[in-house]
Amino acid sequence: xxxxxxxxxxxxxxxxxxxxxxxxxxxxxxxxxxxxxxxxxxxxxxxxxxxxxxxxxxxxxxxxxxxxxxxxxxxxxxxxxxxxxxxxxxxxxxxxxxxxxxxxxxxxxxxxxxxxxxxxxxxxxxxxxxxxxxxxxxxxxxxxxxxxxxxxxxxxxxxxxxxxxxxxxxxxxxxxxxxxxxxxxxxxxxxxxxxxxxxxxxxxxxxxxxxxxxxxxxxxxxxxxxxxxxxxxxxxxxxxxxxxxxxxxxxxxxxxxxxxxxxxxxxxxxxxxxxxxxxxxxxxxxxxxxxxxxxxxxxxxxxxxxxxxxxxxxxxxxxxxxxxxxxxxxxxxxxxxxxxxxxxxxxxxxxxxxxxxxxxxxxxxxxxxxxxx
Ligand SMILES: NC(=O)c1ccc[n+]([C@@H]2O[C@H](COP(=O)([O-])OP(=O)(O)OC[C@H]3O[C@@H](n4cnc5c(N)ncnc54)[C@H](O)[C@@H]3O)[C@@H](O)[C@H]2O)c1
Numbered sequence: 001x002x003x004x005x006x007x008x009x010x011x012x013x014x015x016x017x018x019x020x021x022x023x024x025x026x027x028x029x030x031x032x033x034x035x036x037x038x039x040x041x042x043x044x045x046x047x048x049x050x051x052x053x054x055x056x057x058x059x060x061x062x063x064x065x066x067x068x069x070x071x072x073x074x075x076x077x078x079x080x081x082x083x084x085x086x087x088x089x090x091x092x093x094x095x096x097x098x099x100x101x102x103x104x105x106x107x108x109x110x111x112x113x114x115x116x117x118x119x120x121x122x123x124x125x126x127x128x129x130x131x132x133x134x135x136x137x138x139x140x141x142x143x144x145x146x147x148x149x150x151x152x153x154x155x156x157x158x159x160x161x162x163x164x165x166x167x168x169x170x171x172x173x174x175x176x177x178x179x180x181x182x183x184x185x186x187x188x189x190x191x192x193x194x195x196x197x198x199x200x201x202x203x204x205x206x207x208x209x210x211x212x213x214x215x216x217x218x219x220x221x222x223x224x225x226x227x228x229x230x231x232x233x234x235x236x237x238x239x240x241x242x243x244x245x246x247x248x249x250x251x252x253x254x255x256x257x258x259x260x261x262x263x264x265x266x267x268x269x270x271x272x273x274x275x276x277x278x279x280x281x282x283x284x285x286x287x288x289x290x291x292x293x294x295x296x297x298x299x300x301x302x303x304x305x306x307x308x309x310x311x312x313x314x315x316x317x318x319x320x321x322x323x324x325x326x327x328x329x330x331x332x333x334x335x336x337x338x339x340x341x342x343x344x345x346x347x348x349x350x351x352x353x354x355x356x357x358x359x360x361x362x363x364x365x366x367x368x369x370x371x372x373x
Contacts, residue, residue, distance in 0.1 A: 001324040002032045004068025006061045007039040010075045012282055014042025014305035015312060017072035017093065020049040022313045022320070027054035031324050034058045034068055043309040065089075070324060074312065076103055087111040088346075088372070090328050092320060094118055095343055098357040104349070111347040113328040113372070119351060120319060120341035128319070130177055131311035136300040137181025137237065140264040141189065143300075144170070144233040147262045147286055147293050154293055155260035157232050160190025167191045171231040173224075173248055173273055174238035175199075175206050175216065178266050182235045187211045194227050224248060229256050236265035236273040244271040251275050251290070259291035268296040332369040339365045346371040 003026055005018045016039050018026075023033045033055035037047055047057045058064045065071060065084035073093035077085060085091065087110065095116035097104040107114050117128035141159070148168065150156035161167035170186040172179045175197040186193045187210065195210075196219035197203050203216040210216075217223050228234065228249065234257075238245055245267040254276065265277040272278075276289040279298040286295045301308040323331045323338055328345065331338040343351040345368035348361075355362035 001327070002034060002067060002069045003072060003320070003324055004034040004058070004064035004070065005036065005039055005055075005072045006064050006081075007036045008042075008074050009061075009078055009080060013075055013299075013302060015074045015302065015309045016040045016043050016045060017074050017313065017316070018320075019043075019310060019313045020045060020053040020055075022317045023050050023055040024053035025317060026321065026324065029321055029325065032056070034064050036061055036064045040309075043305045045309070070320075072316075072320060076100070077107065079106075082106045082110065085110040085112045089113070090115065090323065092117070092316070092323060092341075097343055097351065097354045101358050104344070104354060104358060104360075108344045108347055108349055112344070113342070113346065114344040115323065115328075115338065115341040116343045116351070117316060117341070119343060119353075120337050122337050128312075128315050131315045132301045132308065133177035134181050135304060135308050135311055136266050137178035137235075138185045139300050139304060140178070140182045140235045140237075140266050140295075141170070141185035141233075143285070143295050143297075144186075144235065144262050144264045145189070147264075147295055148232060148260075150260075152293075153260065153286070153288060154262055155232060155258060159186060159233070168232035169194070169230045170233045170235065171196070171227045172235045172237060173219070174236070174267070175202050176237060176239060178237035178239075179235065180206060180210070182237060182266075183210055183214050186233070186235075187213045191233075196224060196227065219248070225253070225256065228253055229258075231257065232261050234261070234263045234274075236263065236267045236277070238267055238273045239270060245273040247273060247275045249274040249276075254290040254292045257292050260293070262293045262295060264295040266300065269298050272296060329369040329372040332365045342368070345369060 035050045035055045070090035089112045092115045148154035157168045159168045168191045170191045170193045172195045175195040193214040265272045267273045277296045280296045342365040348363035348368040350365040
């Protein structure tokens with residue numbers, strides 16, 4: 001299959017959907033790889049490194065879209081790209097259709113075959129979302145440490161303290177992928193860490209794998225209040241799949257927190273678990289409410305594109321290969337995870353959650369695949 005990689009055009013998006021090593025694997029697997037010139041630049045990956053891996057550099061996006069049978073991307077196609085998508089062309093990317101009706105209509109109208117990273121499911125897990133949660137979890141502590149510094153508006157406490165001076169107290173709300181990675185980083189820096197969750201199974205697991213300066217606590221209103229009063233840094237990392245994040249911290253709760261403490265609400269992409277949270281960008285990542293610094297960047301991994309690109313492509317590559325080897329119709333029939341990833345096939349909406357979100361007709365992917373000629 002001819003696989004095309006285009007340069008991301010979303011504002012401040014520096015990731016790319018394939019590394020040179022990934023291109024090498026695909027070429028070795030018998031596929032042809034086309035990469036738009038400078039597509040990897042933002043992640044420090046030169047055109048020459050793709051060429052050395054056997055890929056062909058194409059000067060512009062139009063050339064890649066025009067020739068490739070499958071387009072690999074990171075973010076959802078933007079309006080300028082809709083006109084370039086072709087009937088029967090496969091697209092594999094983060095789509096997040098449920099967040100955007102106009103995008104959904106546009107993708108369906110192209111009659112392309114759009115597969116979404118975020119709905120690919122294996123054993124009830126979403127393995128193509130996980131790497132970005134790992135990045136965001138770890139980054140939340142780096143960001144938190146920075147905004148706790150006095151010149152950045154924080155209390156001026158060092159996460160790990162020093163001999164003779166107590167370390168900071170970090171409160172992690174939700175001990176899933178984001179929360180576990182945040183807890184590990186904070187604990188590694190020497191902070192005292194509390195993780196609040198409501199899943200006893202998860203807390204048993206965390207208790208076994210995390211170092212002794214991490215404590216798991218069952219999330220009740222009373223425990224949360226006690227912890228908020230002690231916290232220097234709060235990381236919001238709760239998720240109820242498919243639903244808006246529950247608002248665990250209310251505006252009134254901020255009054256019980258230390259002035260200059262920091263909230264990093266990673267769950268902001270699902271509405272946030274702090275009432276006062278609203279999405280921010282890397283240009284202006286923070287704002288202050290009632291003396292508490294809020295960091296609520298909705299695309300945290302974008303700040304570390306080099307790491308994020310490698311983490312993402314490590315996870316996507318096996319599925320890109322499978323989709324390219326099988327083609328869209330056989331992939332849907334033979335690979336249940338890829339059938340789950342199918343969002344819009346041959347002009348039909350094939351993701352039930354998106355159909356429900358917009359009250360649109362849902363077509364099972366297998367039925368839509370039958371329309372692929
Ligand atoms: N801002 C970003 O750039 C960015 C990047 C990656 C992920 N995220 C978001 O981070 C959030 C967390 O993702 P994840 O991968 O860790 O999810 P996850 O499913 O692995 O973990 C969620 C955890 O929250 C717990 N939980 C649910 N309800 C709770 C409650 N009431 N109290 C305490 N804990 C509760 C669950 O038991 C689970 O352990 C998601 O909203 C995800 O979209 C944001």
